[in-house]
Amino acid sequence: xxxxxxxxxxxxxxxxxxxxxxxxxxxxxxxxxxxxxxxxxxxxxxxxxxxxxxxxxxxxxxxxxxxxxxxxxxxxxxxxxxxxxxxxxxxxxxxxxxxxxxxxxxxxxxxxxxxxxxxxxxxxxxxxxxxxxxxxxxxxxxxxxxxxxxxxxxxxxxxx
Amino acid sequence: xxxxxxxxxxxxxxxxxxxxxxxxxxxxxxxxxxxxxxxxxxxxxxxxxxxxxxxxxxxxxxxxxxxxxxxxxxxxxxxxxxxxxxxxxxxxx
Numbered sequence: 259x260x261x262x263x264x265x266x267x268x269x270x271x272x273x274x275x276x277x278x279x280x281x282x283x284x285x286x287x288x289x290x291x292x293x294x295x296x297x298x299x300x301x302x303x304x305x306x307x308x309x310x311x312x313x314x315x316x317x318x319x320x321x322x323x324x325x326x327x328x329x330x331x332x333x334x335x336x337x338x339x340x341x342x343x344x345x346x347x348x349x350x351x352x353x354x355x356x357x358x359x360x361x362x363x364x365x366x367x368x369x370x371x372x373x374x375x376x377x378x379x380x381x382x383x384x385x386x387x388x389x390x391x392x393x394x395x396x397x398x399x400x401x402x403x404x405x406x407x408x409x410x411x412x413x414x415x416x417x418x
Numbered sequence: 419x420x421x422x423x424x425x426x427x428x429x430x431x432x433x434x435x436x437x438x439x440x441x442x443x444x445x446x447x448x449x450x451x452x453x454x455x456x457x458x459x460x461x462x463x464x465x466x467x468x469x470x471x472x473x474x475x476x477x478x479x480x481x482x483x484x485x486x487x488x489x490x491x492x493x494x495x496x497x498x499x500x501x502x503x504x505x506x507x508x509x510x511x
Binding site: 276277278279280281283284285287288291292294295296306331332 | 443447
């Protein structure tokens with residue numbers, strides 16, 4: 259999927275380390291307020307006080323699963339979050355991260371440490387920044403896929 | 419902004435009602451963002467709003483307990499003439 263030079267780049271080299279997390283009992287409106295303040299469209303969901311990452315919530319989830327469904331803005335995050343077992347680690351190559359983004363058709367991947375706490379977040383934009391060719395392949399793969407029913411169990415696509 | 423990577427949950431949510439508006443707030447970080455970005459009254463020295471912002475800041479930094487921010491938030495909401503709904507009221511005041 260990419261040349262040898264891409265394999266030398268690790269997730270830790272390109273990820274964003276400042277991570278804003280939310281709890282499963284936060285509401286759609288509180289998540290939206292945090293997204294507005296931080297300019298971040300995808301936030302990892304963690305167990306409060308424990309820090310284990312359960313999944314991710316995106317601005318698109320709020321639009322499609324709350325607003326479009328006519329649900330209350332007080333709807334709790336656990337009711338519409340993407341429960342994602344998938345993540346990557348700081349030492350992974352960006353090739354591996356790009357492969358996951360491609361295969362899962364998502365644009366952000368949570369980077370976890372050995373305790374499965376959030377260490378950062380890597381976005382497709384980060385991959386494109388350091389390797390336009392690799393990022394382009396991921397984007398190209400996304401646009402060529404049919405709207406999925408082959409996603410992993412427990413995952414829903416995050417196209418935000 | 420880095421302080422917003424932390425949050426301190428409240429023991430109970432506070433629901434604020436105004437015409438055509440319902441705010442549900444259950445954590446210190448969210449209260450801070452409501453006060454900062456979504457508040458009907460301007461900030462001013464000595465206002466309940468500015469005191470609540472300061473309280474939220476202290477709680478997020480770990481210098482005070484979450485219910486202190488909750489109590490300050492309720493006072494600011496009353497100042498802004500929101501109808502305030504909570505089971506336990508202004509505990510921690």
